[in-house]
Amino acid sequence: MRIATFNLLHGRSVTDGRVDPGRLSDAVVALDTDVLALQEVDRNQPRSHGADLTAMAAEAMRAVDARFVAALTGTPGGAWTVATGGEPADSPGYGVALVSRHPVVSWDVVRLGAARAGLPMWLPGTHRPILVRDEPRVALTAVVDGPAGPFTVCTTHLSFVPGWNRRQLRQVMATLSGRPGPLVLLGDLNMTPRPAARVSGLLPLAAAPTFPVHRPTRQLDHVLVRGLRATGPTEAVQLPLSDHRALVVTCGPV
Template sequence: MPPSKRPPLSRRIAAGPHADLRDRLAAHVPYLAELDAPPVIPEAPGPEGVFSIATYNVHRWTGVTGGRTFAPERAFAVIDELEADVIALQEVLRPFKGDDPLAMLAQDLGYALAFVCTRVHRRGELGNAVLARWPLAAAFAIDLSFGRLEQRAALAVQLRSAVGPMTIAAAHLALVDRTRTRQVEALLTHPQIARGPVVLLGDMNAWRTSKAARDLDREFVTRHHNANWPASWPSVRPVLALDRAYSRGARLNALQAHTSAAARKGSDHLPIVATVVPEPEA
């Protein structure tokens, strides 16, 4: 008897053990999937309100090569090196089956956690996360999906800083210029971002100068010690400054790429780090 022909991948995925769960979740993306607090909460974010931030695209925990490799421990090592007070993560995969790397990371390092699911991947939920060493007063999912090709979302959380409330917004923008421009417009007009102290960070996919990049430059403070944005992609030999950080009502100091040996293997992106100095309102 000839061997039976294997069904196509799309059919195998549709008939998989998590198909029903995927369908139910996919009907509601984007959605705020988790908001959790660390077991020990410090009173204030550092001396005089100064705290450190980082943004890191973890490439679905697949390391620098991607594909079928699942190696969250590589990104874990990099995040541990950063020792940042607030971290924005993009392309975070939360598997339907087995351990949840994001939850393990937050628990092991003592971070508060917020996660927004952008789309439902065949292996689990895929989205953006914010980790913080202090309580998150609120969290908001911001839908940035325009068209059917790319489902995108941003996550905005409110942090209690020593000088008052501050919004941390984490985003992963589209590759297409026109879509990215609409996403920036949606971000800048969102009530949680349109006013007050804000730090916006994430994978902006700013692979070339565009209206979206110019709009962000006009809205936020982009002064830092570099003449240009630090390159972050690809991690093995970075040439493009895809990952960025912006601020309003705060100053960003020492904005740079984290270029350790571990970071060159942990993802196809390098983390971007900076120090935030909140500015009291006049």
């Protein structure tokens, strides 16, 4: 079974600054995965031409099940509010998604609050650090009816605030206790491999730098498992969109 996690940067290329939804479809076809976790996903946002990026990924992957869950509703960087899950289906959103070629038996959503403090950051085009406020986060869990039986897969995109992201990871792990079958946690955890493994208590299945995309020096994206083993090489795949590389593994039951 081939599994991947990919922070999309809402489909934007850091090379030309453009958002071309067709690039996402081509990227998903190239990855050729059975389960795909996506972060920084847009739905009905002007900056991504109003596209439903999850639906596009599902079509390209020939998935049988997919779900998008917004962490924010409205426009990121503009007028937005915390998503609750009660928004109209066509409302603009920004969050995470899971796409699967195998049927999903059940879904679950955990909402994670933003840190009160922000962090000063150097952003492209700025001459001095800018205080960046944290945003609310969300974790999406699916029980998947896989070829070897049911397994649990969860994706999330945690805070960039040190310490707070570890707190969020503990919160996510508490919700995954007792889930059926092997477990896979996928996503941009905004932390390096050692704390990700220590806090989650899971086994890292992939070791490769994923950020920044052109000359990656850090692994912020992770595939953490229980009850699975790698059956093929890890790949950190550079694609024509995003500031992250996609992290891909082939795995099977222990």
